[in-house]
Amino acid sequence: MLDPLARLGRSGIAALARLGEAHLLLVGLLGGTWDTLVRPRLLIAQVYGIGVLSTLIVVVSGLFVGMVLGLQGYYVLSQFGAAESLGIMVAASLVRELGPVVTALLVAGRAGSALAAEIGLMKATEQLSALEMMAVDPIKRILTPRFYGGLLAMPLLAAMFSAVGVLGGYFIGVGLLGLDGGAYWSQMQAKIDFSDDIVNGVIKSVVFGLVVTWIALFQGYAATPTAEGVSRATTRTVVHSALAVLGLDFVLTALMFGE
Amino acid sequence: MAEGLTGRGASPVGASVPPGEPLVRIRGLRFAHGERLLFDGVDLDIPRGGVTAVMGPSGTGKTTLLKLISGQLRPASGTIEVDGQDVHRLGRAALYRLRMRMGMLFQSGALLTDLSVFDNVAYPLREHTRLPEAMIRKLVLMKLEAVGLRGVQAQLPATLSGGMARRVALARAVALDPDMILYDEPFTGQDPISMGVLVSLIRHLNDASGLTSIVVSHDVSETLSIADYAYIIADGRVMEAGTAAEVRASRSEWVRQFLDGLPDGPAHFHAPAPDLMRDLLGEA
Ligand SMILES: Nc1ncnc2c1ncn2[C@@H]1O[C@H](COP(=O)(O)OP(=O)(O)OP(=O)(O)O)[C@@H](O)[C@H]1O
Ligand SMILES: [Mg+2]
Numbered sequence: 246m247l248d249p250l251a252r253l254g255r256s257g258i259a260a261l262a263r264l265g266e267a268h269l270l271l272v273g274l275l276g277g278t279w280d281t282l283v284r285p286r287l288l289i290a291q292v293y294g295i296g297v298l299s300t301l302i303v304v305v306s307g308l309f310v311g312m313v314l315g316l317q318g319y320y321v322l323s324q325f326g327a328a329e330s331l332g333i334m335v336a337a338s339l340v341r342e343l344g345p346v347v348t349a350l351l352v353a354g355r356a357g358s359a360l361a362a363e364i365g366l367m368k369a370t371e372q373l374s375a376l377e378m379m380a381v382d383p384i385k386r387i388l389t390p391r392f393y394g395g396l397l398a399m400p401l402l403a404a405m406f407s408a409v410g411v412l413g414g415y416f417i418g419v420g421l422l423g424l425d426g427g428a429y430w431s432q433m434q435a436k437i438d439f440s441d442d443i444v445n446g447v448i449k450s451v452v453f454g455l456v457v458t459w460i461a462l463f464q465g466y467a468a469t470p471t472a473e474g475v476s477r478a479t480t481r482t483v484v485h486s487a488l489a490v491l492g493l494d495f496v497l498t499a500l501m502f503g504e
Numbered sequence: 505m506a507e508g509l510t511g512r513g514a515s516p517v518g519a520s521v522p523p524g525e526p527l528v529r530i531r532g533l534r535f536a537h538g539e540r541l542l543f544d545g546v547d548l549d550i551p552r553g554g555v556t557a558v559m560g561p562s563g564t565g566k567t568t569l570l571k572l573i574s575g576q577l578r579p580a581s582g583t584i585e586v587d588g589q590d591v592h593r594l595g596r597a598a599l600y601r602l603r604m605r606m607g608m609l610f611q612s613g614a615l616l617t618d619l620s621v622f623d624n625v626a627y628p629l630r631e632h633t634r635l636p637e638a639m640i641r642k643l644v645l646m647k648l649e650a651v652g653l654r655g656v657q658a659q660l661p662a663t664l665s666g667g668m669a670r671r672v673a674l675a676r677a678v679a680l681d682p683d684m685i686l687y688d689e690p691f692t693g694q695d696p697i698s699m700g701v702l703v704s705l706i707r708h709l710n711d712a713s714g715l716t717s718i719v720v721s722h723d724v725s726e727t728l729s730i731a732d733y734a735y736i737i738a739d740g741r742v743m744e745a746g747t748a749a750e751v752r753a754s755r756s757e758w759v760r761q762f763l764d765g766l767p768d769g770p771a772h773f774h775a776p777a778p779d780l781m782r783d784l785l786g787e788a
Pocket of ligand 1: 537538540542561562563564565566567568569611722
């Protein structure tokens with residue numbers, strides 16, 4: 246029988262070792278930057294796979310989130326006679342928070358899990374070993390293009406999410422509830438700050454893009470090469486990504502907006 | 505130890521091996537997968553320019569041996585030298601340079617599933633050479649013709665049978681014209697005709713380009729028919745070594761049982777296990 250303290254210590258050390266492996270992988274991914282730059286076709290294929298194929302779910306979700314914001318915002322703001330400010334409220338919530346965060350969660354579920362499964366299966370079927378034996382570094386050739394694909398796609402998807410969300414808020418506020426369309430746009434234009442709101446939102450989504458693709462690639466690459474191992478890797482990708490995104494969002498928000 | 509090994513001096517292959525440096529020299533190899541000790545002080549030489557067979561029962565570690573030679577696994581102790589270089593002391597760049605001179609046929613084929621058959625065979629050429637696409641096309645078609653699969657060049661690996669996939673993998677393994685090829689069970693899953701073609705192809709590839717081949721297999725007769733030298737490994741040791749004829753004529757009881765496929769003898773068909781009756785009664 247192992248005494249509980251020793252077991253705790255052992256799992257702590259194992260977790261630390263895994264964290265170390267994940268960081269070594271990140272170094273390897275960054276080391277593959279040049280290889281990816283000189284093979285733009287590999288990168289474009291991944292931006293397509295991770296980004297373009299995720300647009301539908303991102304756009305539809307963005308529309309609904311924007312419409313809900315429009316409804317909720319209107320009821321709250323109209324109690325204070327400030328319904329004209331609906332545009333600012335919708336745009337600020339989307340650009341600062343919901344755009345980056347919800348997009349990251351959607352991408353983790355849609356593309357991150359797929360990445361982890363793909364890499365895990367390539368490992369289980371010895372494709373990664375075969376590349377090694379052909380003197381091709383699988384981290385540089387297979388993983389790095391996916392890493393940068395995710396990194397590039399995430400802010401673009403988040404921008405799309407926010408843009409569609411703002412339109413959704415407009416449909417509800419102006420189309421349905423009869424607010425003045427000019428006020429919706431002009432208030433938004435006047436009060437949303439480029440560097441405070443837009444740039445900070447973009448920084449968030451770049452960070453989330455890095456974290457989500459990194460987690461997915463690591464889980465796939467470190468997966469036990471069996472069917473069960475791959476399925477565990479995909480589950481872990483989604484769970485770890487969601488926790489990391491929400492936790493990081495708090496930290497980033499505190500740093501960016503907490504004067 | 506098998507009697508065939510005693511009193512043979514430094515080279516474990518014996519007096520019948522041509523003089524000169526072996527291409528692969530393994531000394532004192534020890535390796536364990538978890539608790540299971542697979543190699544316990546194995547010495548083994550692969551002579552240059554010949555076909556060397558490594559045979560042994562399923563699960564003795566033949567695949568593991570190939571992974572050790574190619575530097576995919578690291579031994580617990582002992583050294584493996586390929587062409588005078590200690591594989592496990594090489595840096596990444598040097599190991600990759602060495603691997604460019606090695607082809608490996610994986611037991612599972614290990615084709616890249618998102619590329620067509622043609623692109624799979626072209627992959628190492630596109631990675632490591634600057635040949636024009638027209639030249640690559642000619643080379644790939646020649647390699648595919650040699651394994652009889654030029655007709656499936658546009659298909660994806662998922663649409664091939666296991667035996668066909670392994671022949672494509674063979675075409676890919678020889679695409680860069682390596683100095684040494686490691687074949688992991690090249691004959692399993694082949695029908696009699698493609699088996700015959702493969703047997704002569706391996707021999708022909710070896711002789712035509714003067715390369716060194718290691719064939720890992722438990723198909724005794726096919727493998728011995730093309731091998732110049734042969735090793736039989738089991739229980740973490742080399743049980744027999746020598747030229748193909750010497751091994752075939754071995755008088756070791758264990759080797760005779762393996763070669764002739766007899767159910768009774770010193771070798772065991774079963775993996776180590778407690779007594780069946782006690783296991784069934786749940787006392788083990
Ligand atoms: N990744 C691994 N982890 C733990 N044990 C392993 C692993 N890979 C192989 N083994 C064990 O090592 C032993 C040797 O495996 P290996 O694949 O080298 O056998 P083999 O001689 O090639 O057998 P076969 O002829 O069936 O292909 C097996 O008993 C297997 O259980
Ligand atoms: Mg094997």
